[in-house]
Amino acid sequence: MKNGFFLITGTSKGIGEAVAQKILQEGHTVLGISRNRSDLLTSPNYHHLSIDLTDTSRFNQILEQTNKIVEGQPFDFLCLINNASATEPMGPIEACPPEAIEAHVKIGLVAPMLLTSLFIKRFQDEKVRKKVVFISSGAALHPLADMSVYCGSKAGSLMFGKVIGAEQKDKEYGFEVVSIGPGMVETGMQQAVRSKSDVDFAMSGYFRQAYEEGKVQEPELVAEKIFTILQNTYEQGQYVSVSEI
Numbered sequence: 495m496k497n498g499f500f501l502i503t504g505t506s507k508g509i510g511e512a513v514a515q516k517i518l519q520e521g522h523t524v525l526g527i528s529r530n531r532s533d534l535l536t537s538p539n540y541h542h543l544s545i546d547l548t549d550t551s552r553f554n555q556i557l558e559q560t561n562k563i564v565e566g567q568p569f570d571f572l573c574l575i576n577n578a579s580a581t582e583p584m585g586p587i588e589a590c591p592p593e594a595i596e597a598h599v600k601i602g603l604v605a606p607m608l609l610t611s612l613f614i615k616r617f618q619d620e621k622v623r624k625k626v627v628f629i630s631s632g633a634a635l636h637p638l639a640d641m642s643v644y645c646g647s648k649a650g651s652l653m654f655g656k657v658i659g660a661e662q663k664d665k666e667y668g669f670e671v672v673s674i675g676p677g678m679v680e681t682g683m684q685q686a687v688r689s690k691s692d693v694d695f696a697m698s699g700y701f702r703q704a705y706e707e708g709k710v711q712e713p714e715l716v717a718e719k720i721f722t723i724l725q726n727t728y729e730q731g732q733y734v735s736v737s738e739i
């Protein structure tokens with residue numbers, strides 16, 4: 495990979511911002527999507543669209559901006575990174591507000607499905623290496639009490655990625671598909687789960703203990719490892735944990 499184009503959701507902070515920064519430092523081009531804009535991502539190769547991913551009516555603007563960036567450019571790697579996620583709602587499902595459940599699933603599952611469809615349709619005929627990535631979680635694999643909506647979205651996107659991987663497997667210049675488990679990373683999301691009371695969130699003590707024991711990694715270190723995973727090749731739809739790198 496010498497000259498990649500990366501469409502990344504959730505680049506205003508946390509893992510998405512750190513991954514975008516790493517990719518830009520390596521000389522590639524990024525189009526980031528989030529409601530807010532990062533102050534850190536100042537490279538001329540960084541493009542941003544302030545879009546709320548619950549507003550799917552604006553996804554045509556993502557395609558338009560992508561077309562503007564890639565037109566006439568000799569990109570040798572085309573990659574979508576579905577990274578954005580909400581944390582709320584947490585708590586027993588009967589206490590979760592319906593609108594928060596709906597918004598969460600739109601961000602964590604519907605938007606990745608729509609963007610994957612859009613990205614594959616746009617680039618299916620390009621004869622270069624192509625990849626669709628899901629920033630996943632152990633929550634896709636293990637049930638966590640009071641995180642049913644998060645676990646459900648993550649498990650859904652993991653299976654979605656496996657199926658897309660199966661669809662692409664035998665194609666010439668098919669899209670590689672990988673889901674990446676970042677482990678515990680010191681971001682707003684991690685701070686949010688730690689700050690909940692034990693009454694509101696059954697797992698908050700677990701996350702506080704992990705933090706006190708130094709098990710929560712810095713985003714920049716995790717971004718380095720994610721960048722390595724992006725360059726590697728895996729079985730289609732595989733779940734790859736950052737801790738393996």
Ligand SMILES: NC(=O)c1ccc[n+]([C@@H]2O[C@H](COP(=O)([O-])OP(=O)(O)OC[C@H]3O[C@@H](n4cnc5c(N)ncnc54)[C@H](OP(=O)(O)O)[C@@H]3O)[C@@H](O)[C@H]2O)c1
Binds near residue numbers: 509577601676677
């Ligand atoms: N941190 C961890 O320990 C951990 C562990 C396992 C998995 N993960 C996964 O890693 C990914 C990144 O998490 P993080 O910890 O970096 O979270 P974070 O710091 O809270 O960042 C979340 C990103 O998603 C964006 N986002 C949220 N709602 C959005 C919306 N409605 N429209 C557009 N963008 C939206 C945010 O941007 P705006 O608010 O500006 O819109 C932000 O850029 C997530 O998929 C998460 O599930 C994290």
